Amino acid sequence: MAKETSNGNNHVSTKPPPEPSPFRKGKFIQGNMRILITGGAGFIGSHLVDRLLQNEKNEVIVADNYFTGSKDNLKQWIGHPRFELIRHDVTETLLVEVDQIYHLACPASPIFYKYNPVKTIKTTVIGTMNMLGLAKRVGARILLTSTSEVYGDPLVHPQDESYWGNVNPIGVRSCYDEGKRVAETLMFDYHRQHGVEIRIARIFNTYGPRMNIDDGRVVSNFIAQAIRGEDLTVQLPGTQTRSFCYVSDMVDGLIRLMEGENTGPINIGNPGEFTMLELAETVKEIINPKVNIIQVENTPDDPRQRKPDITKAKELLGWEPKVTLRDGLPLMEENFRTRLGISRPE
């Protein structure tokens, strides 16, 4: 029987999960976990690869189309016997034999997901359907990285997982936030209808080394601007808030969710909440007190406030973030300085 890993009545699976292939149970590979990470060449994905490959019993397959990810993030693993890298777009089917799927693939920065919105929604919807089909066929457990954007411009603060959100279905962000909402729906439908073992993480803003320098998200923008001595561009009104999670904490939360018994959705994020003006002041103070902070136009539907309630993550996963923003920013600064070739002034 399928385990009742659910949090509410609507989550109960009616079917047992499909059996993995007999070969996966063979005695020569017993104990080895073969793990697929879609989007594994990206920012969070590549850190997840690093962590999973530290365990000698894990084999990792990365599938990535390199739209925002990069082989450079994985160069330390290329050629390693427990690692395989496939150029693959999740909107196409993928035939591999695996035990677990971390499904991360999707552009996550607003400027990138808005660049080709039709492709973004195909990635969230068709991509998730394809990965669920694969999970069903091979009996794999699948974890979807959903997003705090499913709460839209939230009217409840902080956001807990029972909040259904305040989302514009026809806005410029909808390709991503509605796409991820459909992806969550698909996860639960495959769970209830086919018994697929699912896990859903709702990821809040995450930062750290390996973010693309021109990613366009606020932390990477401010750090790159401060290092280059450029103005820090706070988008209006500047009082909007976000909560920033350091990438090592995020990866830890994702693995705990995958290994745990609860389907989610579970918020994974750092509950420390900052206005964008406060973030700019902090970056200025830590990285370059000489830069100016300026205010610039914003884009439509920008959420005014965002902060995770992480009670569920604490209780069900024993997880909470360890790295504060003040500790995490210098680690990211160091990585950006190396990549930009600009050292800290004496």
Ligand SMILES: O=c1ccn([C@@H]2O[C@H](COP(=O)(O)OP(=O)(O)O[C@H]3OC[C@@H](O)[C@H](O)[C@H]3O)[C@@H](O)[C@H]2O)c(=O)[nH]1
């Ligand atoms: O240069 C900038 C960039 C952004 N911002 C502001 O900073 C805030 C955060 O914007 P970001 O672009 O970093 O990210 P958002 O919070 O809008 O979206 C993010 O949210 C959660 C993740 O799951 C998603 O991957 C990502 O879409 C916004 O209010 C934006 O207006 C600036 O003030 N200046």
